[in-house]
Amino acid sequence: MAGKNCVAIAGDTRFGVRNQTVALDSNRIFKINNRTLFGMTGLNTDILTLRESFKFQMNLYNLEEEREISPKTFAHNVAQTLYSKRFGPYFITPIIAGLEGEDYTPFLCATDLIGAMEFPKSFVVAGTGEESLMGVCETFYKENMEPDELFEVVSQCLLAAVDRDALSGWGSVVHVLTKDGITTKRLRTRKD
Amino acid sequence: MDSLVGFVGKNYVLMAGDTNAGRSIMRLKDDFDKLVPIDSHKILAKSGEIGDGNQFCNLIIRNVSLYRIRNETELTTKSVAHYTRRQLATAIRKNPYSVNLLLGGYDKKDQKGSLYYLDYLGSSKKINYGAQGYAALFVGSILDRFWNEDLDFEDGLELMKKCLKEVEKRLIIGTRCFLIKMINSDGISVVEKVMINSEKKNEIEEEN
Numbered sequence: 001m002a003g004k005n006c007v008a009i010a011g012d013t014r015f016g017v018r019n020q021t022v023a024l025d026s027n028r029i030f031k032i033n034n035r036t037l038f039g040m041t042g043l044n045t046d047i048l049t050l051r052e053s054f055k056f057q058m059n060l061y062n063l064e065e066e067r068e069i070s071p072k073t074f075a076h077n078v079a080q081t082l083y084s085k086r087f088g089p090y091f092i093t094p095i096i097a098g099l100e101g102e103d104y105t106p107f108l109c110a111t112d113l114i115g116a117m118e119f120p121k122s123f124v125v126a127g128t129g130e131e132s133l134m135g136v137c138e139t140f141y142k143e144n145m146e147p148d149e150l151f152e153v154v155s156q157c158l159l160a161a162v163d164r165d166a167l168s169g170w171g172s173v174v175h176v177l178t179k180d181g182i183t184t185k186r187l188r189t190r191k192d
Numbered sequence: 193m194d195s196l197v198g199f200v201g202k203n204y205v206l207m208a209g210d211t212n213a214g215r216s217i218m219r220l221k222d223d224f225d226k227l228v229p230i231d232s233h234k235i236l237a238k239s240g241e242i243g244d245g246n247q248f249c250n251l252i253i254r255n256v257s258l259y260r261i262r263n264e265t266e267l268t269t270k271s272v273a274h275y276t277r278r279q280l281a282t283a284i285r286k287n288p289y290s291v292n293l294l295l296g297g298y299d300k301k302d303q304k305g306s307l308y309y310l311d312y313l314g315s316s317k318k319i320n321y322g323a324q325g326y327a328a329l330f331v332g333s334i335l336d337r338f339w340n341e342d343l344d345f346e347d348g349l350e351l352m353k354k355c356l357k358e359v360e361k362r363l364i365i366g367t368r369c370f371l372i373k374m375i376n377s378d379g380i381s382v383v384e385k386v387m388i389n390s391e392k393k394n395e396i397e398e399e400n
Contacts, residue, residue: 015317020328022309023317045314049281088285 001123001141001157002106003150006178007097009037010158011127012189014170015044024170024191032058033068035098037177038078041127042092042113050090053081071098075109075117082115089113093126097177104179129165136160147183151176155187162189193365194226194239195327197355198294198307199339200320201348204376205296205305208352209237210327210359210367211385222369230256232379234269234297236276239324240312241290248289252276269297273308273316281314288312292324298375305375323355326363331355345374349383360388 001008015026029039030051038054040047057077061069069077075096082090091113100107110124111117118124122141125133136157145153155174162168169189176183193214198207213224227237228249236252238245255275259267267275273295283289293310309317309324321335322328334355343351349372356370372383 015315017311017315020332022322022328023319026317043313043315044317045277045281045284045311048277048316049314052278 001137001150001154002097002108002121003145003147005099005104005106006145006147006150006176007037007099007106007108008147008150008154008174008176009039009095009097010154010172010174011039011041012158012162012168012170012172013186014168016167019166021170027173029173029175030054031175031182032074032098034181035068035100035177036071036074037097037175037182038074039095039097039126040092043090046090046092050081050092050094054078057081071096071100071107071109074098075107075111075119078109079111079115079117082111082113086114093130095124095126097124099177099179127165128167129161132161132164133157147176147178151183151185155185159187159189193367194325195359195363195367195370196226196237196239196292196294196324197327197331197352197359198237198296198322199335199343199348199351200296200305200307200341201343201345202341203298203303203305204345204348204374205235205298205307206348206352206372206374206383207235207237207294207296207307208356208370208372208386209239211369211371212367213242215242225371227371227373228253229380230272230295230297231260231266233266233300233375234272234295235373235375235380237294237296237324239292244289245291248279248291251279268299268301269295269306269308270318272297273310273318276310277314277316280310280312284313294322294324296375298377300377303377326365327355327359330358330362334358353386356386357388 009029011029015023032038096109098107108124123137140153172187174185195210209226213221227235295308298305309319309322321339323331370386374383
């Protein structure tokens with residue numbers, strides 16, 4: 001979700017196989033650089049493979065370009081990587097959130113599993129509980145939220161939505177990205 | 193059909209696997225060791241297709257040895273887990289290995305044990321306790337309740353036997369014999385080969 005010169009990503013931390021929970025501390029939101037956060041939902045193996053792939057690409061980018069990648073460029077990179085497997089896709093739904101440019105304009109991007117991008121101004125959702133998330137984010141979102149308020153809104157949205165979805169929950173983590181850095185907080189959700 | 197259980201204790205990792213090898217309804221072998229040592233301080237517990245398990249474990253063992261020979265240093269458990277995961281992930285879309293694994297290892301540098309859950313798809317997760325197969329459905333809640341990170345060896349062994357007893361009692365596919373191995377700073381050791389018979393008495397008979 002985007003606020004005033006800040007963005008937040010929240011995700012649950014359950015790792016499960018169909019209806020069986022394996023671990024409660026799986027991290028699916030990754031920091032690309034100080035301006036970009038990248039979250040994925042979907043098949044765990046593809047999340048890990050793509051994490052490693054993007055880490056490699058970003059390291060190479062940093063060495064070659066001698067600068068940090070901008071969120072928009074990274075989003076396009078993600079889309080291209082996913083489309084390159086158009087007929088044998090990675091089963092993930094990525095979300096990119098970042099602060100673009102000198103003004104730290106919030107940037108949000110969501111793509112589907114084959115890289116079709118959308119750039120909404122307000123919020124993006126993904127995962128097994130995406131319909132619930134969509135509804136509750138639509139209700140609670142308002143423009144130009146300060147980081148504290150943004151954190152509250154994002155947390156409550158996530159908590160509400162995972163309570164309705166059987167496959168989500170078991171712990172959650174919220175990252176708030178501002179020009180001063182990333183704040184990370186863990187929330188307790190219902191463990192069922 | 194295969195049951196693998198593992199957890200990390202205070203200075204050790206305890207792993208157990210059933211000793212059945214079967215095909216369809218037939219039990220081919222009842223002293224099959226599923227806890228394969230990769231090097232002196234790591235065990236790869238395999239479940240799933242027997243052939244795939246053999247081939248894949250061989251692949252990992254040989255490559256870990258090769259690394260040690262080339263670089264004169266042992267890999268950490270985390271590195272082996274990542275390497276194994278990568279092999280599974282690249283294989284899944286080409287020539288899949290139908291093996292689900294638990295990788296347990298003790299690192300002398302950190303003086304800590306660690307356990308990884310690896311899936312045939314290439315999922316990987318570092319866990320404190322867990323199981324593969326049908327056992328996971330029974331044992332997960334027992335370990336949730338009784339595991340803590342300061343389990344010393346005797347308590348850990350008791351917890352493991354509690355888990356295995358539950359598997360034997362409630363899993364409809366008969367599996368009475370389990371092999372328990374431990375990894376600590378001294379390496380891998382076979383703790384016990386446990387034969388559980390919950391029909392006779394409610395006790396565990398031990399067999400060498």
